[in-house]
Amino acid sequence: xxxxxxxxxxxxxxxxxxxxxxxxxxxxxxxxxxxxxxxxxxxxxxxxxxxxxxxxxxxxxxxxxxxxxxxxxxxxxxxxxxxxxxxxxxxxxxxxxxxxxxxxxxxxxxxxxxxxx
Amino acid sequence: xxxxxxxxxxxxxxxxxxxxxxxxxxxxxxxxxxxxxxxxxxxxxxxxxxxxxxxxxxxxxxxxxxxxxxxxxxxxxxxxxxxxxxxxxxxxxxxxxxxxxxxxxxxxxxxx
Numbered sequence: 001x002x003x004x005x006x007x008x009x010x011x012x013x014x015x016x017x018x019x020x021x022x023x024x025x026x027x028x029x030x031x032x033x034x035x036x037x038x039x040x041x042x043x044x045x046x047x048x049x050x051x052x053x054x055x056x057x058x059x060x061x062x063x064x065x066x067x068x069x070x071x072x073x074x075x076x077x078x079x080x081x082x083x084x085x086x087x088x089x090x091x092x093x094x095x096x097x098x099x100x101x102x103x104x105x106x107x108x109x110x111x112x113x114x115x116x117x
Numbered sequence: 118x119x120x121x122x123x124x125x126x127x128x129x130x131x132x133x134x135x136x137x138x139x140x141x142x143x144x145x146x147x148x149x150x151x152x153x154x155x156x157x158x159x160x161x162x163x164x165x166x167x168x169x170x171x172x173x174x175x176x177x178x179x180x181x182x183x184x185x186x187x188x189x190x191x192x193x194x195x196x197x198x199x200x201x202x203x204x205x206x207x208x209x210x211x212x213x214x215x216x217x218x219x220x221x222x223x224x225x226x227x228x229x
Contacts, residue, residue, distance in 0.1 A: 004160070041221055042121070042204055042206070042220050043204075044219070045216045045217065045218070058216070091160050091161075105151050105153070105163030105164075105166055106161075106163060107163065109160050110159050111158075111159070111160050
């Protein structure tokens, strides 16, 4: 297993366009998380899945954002009608299920850097 | 609302010069405090989880400690390859079951 994979690594889009990012987690992990990170800031929680169920969403996740995890494997994050404020690094992470606390931390991917022009 | 404050924002050390990074936190019922390392253009890399005051964990030149209000990441005799941004994060009982709140990080530069 090569860890958490994210695609694409970089995306430049025009304001108003839709974009979709993909995340492939570690195969034996069944929790998957999306975070957003802007320059000089720490990652901010967006949403998380356990298997295919989206169990928690941040208020940062506006109506223009939607995330899916069909069949509990890979996940997609779509942003509709992009705005310049959406420019950020979008990070995906996965973890083992079952522990009350995330004992081993999250395994993050390298992220997708989105630039909206 | 859980909060994490890290200091200093940036730290420049000579190779071999030991120092400590600080993470102050407020959380409603601590489930775990995490340290991550992040290299430029990459996602954070997990280092440690601490659960209760008095706990300590070590990995190579790094040692993390925890009190009821703060955590320290001690770096002993750092090398240039330790240069990175170090992120602290907490998971508490408020803000959702799985929400982890990150600080803004300390950017460490180790000069040969």
